[in-house]
Amino acid sequence: PHKKPEQRRPRFVDEMIMISDRPADIEDRAVPGHWEGDLIVGTSNNSAIITLVERTTRYVLLGHLEGDHTAEEVRDVLIPLMGTLPEHLRGSLTWDQGCEMAAHKQFTIATDIPVYFCDPHSPWQRGSNENTNGLLRQYFPKGTDLSIYGEQDLELVAQRLNSRPRKTLEWDTPAE
Numbered sequence: 001p002h003k004k005p006e007q008r009r010p011r012f013v014d015e016m017i018m019i020s021d022r023p024a025d026i027e028d029r030a031v032p033g034h035w036e037g038d039l040i041v042g043t044s045n046n047s048a049i050i051t052l053v054e055r056t057t058r059y060v061l062l063g064h065l066e067g068d069h070t071a072e073e074v075r076d077v078l079i080p081l082m083g084t085l086p087e088h089l090r091g092s093l094t095w096d097q098g099c100e101m102a103a104h105k106q107f108t109i110a111t112d113i114p115v116y117f118c119d120p121h122s123p124w125q126r127g128s129n130e131n132t133n134g135l136l137r138q139y140f141p142k143g144t145d146l147s148i149y150g151e152q153d154l155e156l157v158a159q160r161l162n163s164r165p166r167k168t169l170e171w172d173t174p175a176e
Contacts, residue, residue, distance in 0.1 A: 016097070016104070016115075016117040017114060017115065017116050017117065018116065018117055018119070019094060019116050019117060019118050019119065019125050020119075021116070022092070022094070022116045026055070026091070026092055026094075026116075029055050029056045030056070031056065031091070032054060032055075032056040032057055032089060032091075033054070033056075033088060033089040033090060033091030033092075034054070034055045034056070034091045034092045034093075034094070035052045035053065035054055035055065035061075035082075035091075035092065035093045035094070036052070036053050036055060036093075036094045036095075036126040036127075036128050036129035037050065037051065037052045037053075037078075037093055037094070037095050037126075037129060038050075038051050038095065038096060038098075038126065038129050038130075038133060039051070039065075039069055039074070039098070039100055040133055040136055040137070040140060040146070041069070041146075042140075042143075042144055042145050042146030042147065043143050043144060043145050043146075045069075046145070046147065047065065047145055047146035047147035048065045048069040048146060049062055049063065049064060049065065049136075049140065049146055049149070049154065050062065050063035050064075050065065050074065050077055050078060050081065051129060051132060051133055051136060052081065052082075052093075052129075053128045053129045053132045054089070054174070055128055057169070057174045058128060058132070058166055058168070058169060058174045059162055059174040059175065060132055060158045060161045060162055060174065061081055061084075061158060062136075062154040062155070062157065062158045063077040063078065063081045063154070064077070064149065064150065064151055064154055065077060066147075069100050070100070071099065071100055071101065071102035071103040072103055074100045074101065074103070075103040075104075075106055075107050075110075078093075078107055078111075079107060079110050079111055082111050082113060083111065090111065090112070090113050091113070092113060092114050092115070092116060093107075093113055093114070093115045093116070094115075094116045094117075094118065094125070094126055094129075095115060095116075095117060095118070095126075096117070096118050096123065096126065097117050097118065097120055101115065101117070104117075132161070135161060135164075136157065136161070139157045139160075140157075161174070162174045162175040163175055
């Protein structure tokens with residue numbers, strides 16, 4: 001039998017901030033610095049890459065996960081990855097409800113970046129990231145062992161995407 005919403009256990013130990021509670025200035029994409037994130041997973045779920053996309057400029061950052069993609073490992077890659085950004089570009093992060101973000105509270109404490117979570121089964125709430133993941137599959141096809149790609153490989157792919165003109169940006173590149 002299905003449980004009523006009030007009978008369900010929370011997904012994470014720390015309470016999630018839902019996308020519906022996200023401020024309006026994030027929603028309208030007027031101010032840069034708000035990111036959407038996800039993982040692309042390799043063959044047999046043995047390898048993964050963190051993908052971050054800035055909502056206004058569509059600028060891409062990629063993070064390499066060495067082994068598993070546990071919450072702690074994702075947190076430990078996300079913190080320095082977001083730390084490379086200037087402070088004015090560290091506004092917020094929107095993620096799905098995957099178990100890899102169970103350490104979201106620790107990430108927020110370490111970076112002062114709030115994490116907002118999409119509703120279950122609602123990938124369109126992170127549309128920029130879903131689109132970018134589709135573009136990334138040109139470089140990392142499904143069924144590929146992602147562990148063979150190092151930081152330099154990911155940086156090269158990110159540079160290519162960031163220098164690729166986008167229709168939604170009136171044919172400017174994210175880097176521009």
